[in-house]
Amino acid sequence: MNEGTPVKTHLDEFNSIIMDLRNVDIKIKSEDQNLIVLCSLPPSYDTFADTLLYGKDNISVDDVSNALKYKLLKKNFSDSKILIEKGLTPDQSLETGSRTTMSTGSRVIKKETFLD
Template identity: 35%
Template sequence: MVDDKVDRPSTSVDPTSPSWARPVLTNARLAVEVFDGTGHFGMWQSEVLDALFQQGLDIAIEESKPEDVEERNWLTINRLACGTVRSCLSREQRYAFSKETSAYKLLVALEEKFLKKNCQNKLFMKKRIFRFTYVPGTTMNDHITSFNQLVTDLMNMDEVFKDQDLALIMLGSLPKEYELLKTTLLNGKDDVSLSEVCVTLYSKELRRKDKRISSSGDTEVLLVRGRSQKKGTDKR
């Protein structure tokens, strides 16, 4: 008999907590990669915000204190939130922000340092997405992930693309072997979504994997059959 129990993060609530408090995931896995200034800041920032939410500290990202939170509690929450954010920074990056006690100011300072929204950076990022192309040997999952990271970076710079434009950019990044797929997706349509394109690409890659596995299995069967026939001949 199979045990159908599933381990779930336990929650705890202090009955004396103020109205803004909510259940906190006490044993949640907070797997945030340490940021050293060279990685993907947008993705790291998203993971840090998730960690703050899981710890019940996301209220600290507000610029001003909510009316129903006492000043002493507000200071404690911010110190805890700042500690969480700094723990996700490398020692070299952490040093410049070691004295900050406001989570909001800390996150803004990090954005200003690593995610500048000036025209030069926007131009650089737009060039990257418009020149985005498939790298031979890359899995389609990695290709789509890289594309989504570029889109996220641009969104963090307040640059927004229409979904159809993103779908067309993705299709334009594919190699010649995908020409039939492009034609199938676009033929007779006035609109196509990025989600539709990605689902189709995932399905195509999955079919390829299944075909390779099937082909490998057939080859192995033929080899075994050949060895068996050879043994029978040798016995004669």
């Protein structure tokens, strides 16, 4: 998986390959499927993959899939929350030459715009 590829797309492609292999009587153990999925993730998922691999004794493909979807959902929620706090919609982007700071434990955002 390349950085920036949607997780859903990656999981769909992976599941399609697994199904194609099953159709030609090639079976891949669940543990191996887990390792393949986790090792195919980009470097930004390294901590996530390590947590799943070493956090449980037994892990299913569904556990990996659900954890990936949860991570994505949590990230999207966080990104949307920041946009809403900034008064932006998902279609809008921040202007160049601006800096936004957030103080911990607060919902107050200070935005400074620099003029040339």
